[in-house]
Amino acid sequence: MDSLSTSLANASMRTSLNDLPEDLILDIITHLPHASHIANLSQTSRYAHSIVERAGWKKFSRQSFPSLALDGTSAFPGRVLADRLTYLDMCWEKRAFVFHSYKELAPPRSGRRWKGKQTVGFYPVIGGGLVGQGDELVAWGAGEDLVTRYTPCGLSSPHQWSRLEGKSIGQSAGFGDITALSVLDRGSGPEALVGRANGQMRLITVAGEDFGQLGQQLLPHEQTVESHHEEISRMKIGSPAQVAISATQWHPKNNLIASCQGSSLTLYDLSDHDSEYIQSVAHYDMATGGPDDELSLLKSAKFLGKNSIACALGNTRKPLRFGTITPSGLVFPTTSETPDTRPWDIFGSLDAEGKTAVRAIETVGNGTSESLLLSAWDDGTFRLTDRRTPSSYVMMYRDRCWQTYDSASSLLVYGTQRFVAGGKSAANVRIYDFRNPKPYHYADALPCIDKCPPPIPPYDHSPGYTARARCSGSHKCTYHFQSRRDVYRSDVTLYMGDSSVGNVYALAKTSDIASSFFVGTQGAVTEVGLRLAEDVTAKDLMSKNAPDGWRVGKPSGTIAMSEDGMGACVRSEWRMETQGFLGLKKQNRRARKRDYTRRLDSAYYD
Structure with missing residues (x-):
């Protein structure tokens, strides 16, 4: 060529x-x-x-x-x-990442705790998306407060930070905490749909001079405007898990919102921009017809096209359910029509009573898939479901070496190439390759070499390959041939450095081509930027700005990475593997010479 x-x-x-x-x-x-x-x-x-x-x-x-x-x-x-x-x-x-951690500034020391402030760090909820003509917007809930970062389209555009304090709109710490968040643009400007622990849902303007303006309020199912005014001064009583809004999802094509609250899935039509209150158009209780010993708490809901929706549930024998959106409402198969869960019990994921949980789900593809869904299960597996097939899953992924049974709390999917999973029991992020054919390989544009890309994986047990110094016809040189092989493209785990922050609570990105993604841990939101070590300067590390009342800096502790082999497997081939890893590689951000031939970012080399 x-x-x-x-x-x-x-x-x-x-x-x-x-x-x-x-x-x-x-x-x-x-x-x-x-x-x-x-x-x-x-x-x-x-x-x-x-x-x-x-x-x-x-x-x-x-x-x-x-x-x-x-x-x-x-x-x-x-x-x-x-x-x-x-x-x-x-x-x-090359696993080239740079980390910036955003944390709230500590309050002044006065000998006593601020009235109304919580004693533990907030659990962030993060949302992101493209608005306008490709502008990036990321928002997160920090307790009852809402923080946003708006970046106009352009590689060098400055970030515009804003913060809305919950107490300024009548929300208190704890009961008024943000528990669900979606970024949307209905054509009249960027908005955030904010769901709270008290069950409230409201649209808020999140850009421009009208930032913080309270918009339409979404009413609970079967609640009218009149009954809402009658109950507005009364606190809703119930289990926090049943009252809080656990997830929201916006479908831009048909302008529908799906909200999860306890075991209830509710749909709202956002086509009306003028009404102060929006009533539900469809509702379904996942506990309907189920056993009395199941809570069936909704973890997440994702639209699969205009007419289908997928739901992830916990503490149930049917943790992954698919419904149909019809003019008359939501339709889900009855218990007898749902496939048996026993084929899903691959590695003992079900408890003694046959119950388990799906912690997170995401559609797979370019954002328009109506059949492919990735789900994170309690047994540590990630299962790819294709609704066009009768199988409960078509491919499975898991850490086959280190934390085999550690489940994930959240997911991000990038097309059909890779996905990111946030650890449920530790502050780590796993990156898996779907192992689909790649049309583009960056290494193909590099000069021919008669050596393998360093470092050479010690677990490469493939048949020998005749070394070649140059590509010729269908025969590739050693470097280009080996660079394409899966064994040289291992799945990895990123360790966020601070073991005190617990697990990952949320993941978010603005788009598939965003230069960073966001990780929410207790009391902090970390931006993980994609940047080669040779392109990171001291100014890049220090020039980040933060919203009012916040600070930004390096995560505490040491950032490290481990190579975990290939997590893609099918049921018949699964086994624990000790694949001779290269060990935990600590990230070192110092100036270094550019070397494209290495298969890993130079920040991991001494």
Whole structure:
């Protein structure tokens, strides 16, 4: 392919390229696997340059990263988008991350605790998304307060922080804590749907001069505006797990909101922008028809297209359920129609009474999948379900080496390439590869080498490979051949450094092409940025700003990473494995020489 790039630069080709129609030029681009080849094509003539800049780069991006959701990227120039996607892919593959931890400033020492303040750190709830023309918005709940970061579209745009104190809108610590959060844009500006421990749900404006303005309130099922006013001064009594809003999900295509409260799933139509109160349009109690010994608490709900919804439940024999949205309401199969849970009991995940929990679920694909769903189970497995098949799962993933039975509290999915799981029992983040074919490999654009990418995994027991110094036809050089193999692309666990913060409570990202994701632990929110160690300067580490009343800095403790082998497996092949790991690798952020040949970020090397 390098010879093709060279030939395109010849003067004899310029005239012929100028005579080709645009569609044919774009078809040529589909056969160029590397960005460098497209750049060479762009330099052959003004005609080719205009086509590449106008449509070629975005065609390359869609072809190389087909499973990522690229909606909201229209404001990015094609070259910038391609550069960002290829750089982020390199960071993911090399496990190149930089960490910034946001924490509230300690109150002044006065000898007594602030009235109304909690004695333990908050448990953050985080939401994120693209709003407007591709602007990034991330929001989190810190107790009863709401914190937002708005970043206008552009690689160098400054962050705009805002904070809404809960007490300023009548919310108290504890009972008024934020327990669910969704970012949405209905066309009138960015909003956050905030669910609280007291069962309240309200839309709040979260950008611009109207930040903090209280919008429409979503009423509980069967509650009218009149009954709401009658009960507004009374505190709702009940178990906190039954009263609190545990999760919310917005579907932009049909403008529906799904809310989870106890065992109840409720849908709201947000098409009406003018009404002060919004009443529910559908409701279903997951405890309906179930055994008396089940609580069936809803952990999460995700839309699967316009007409289907998936629900994750705890303390039940049916922890993963799929429903249909009909004009008359929500329809779920009865207990007798639901497949038996025993096939799900792969490694003893069910208790003595056959009950278990699914802690988190996420759709898989480019944001429009109606059949693929990833679920995190209590036995430490992550199961990929395809509703088009009769099987309860089509692929399974787990840590097969270190914390085999440690379940996850939250999930993030990036197309069909990888997913991130937040640890339920410790402050760690696991990164798994779905092990699907990759259209783009960053290493393919690097020079040929007759050596394997260092460090060489000690658990590589594959048949011998004839060393080659250069790629020739269908035969790749040693470096490019080995770089594509799964054994050189191990799943990893990131240890967040501070063991005192407990487990991970939330994960969030603004988009599939965001340069960072967010991890919520007790009393802190950590931004995990994708950045090569060679590109991180002292200014990058110190120049982050924080919202009022907060500070930002390095996480306390040592950031480290372990390689965990390949977590993808099917039931028949699962086993505990000791794969000869390279050990725990501590991250060291000091200036170092750039070396693209290493398969891991240079921050993990001495």
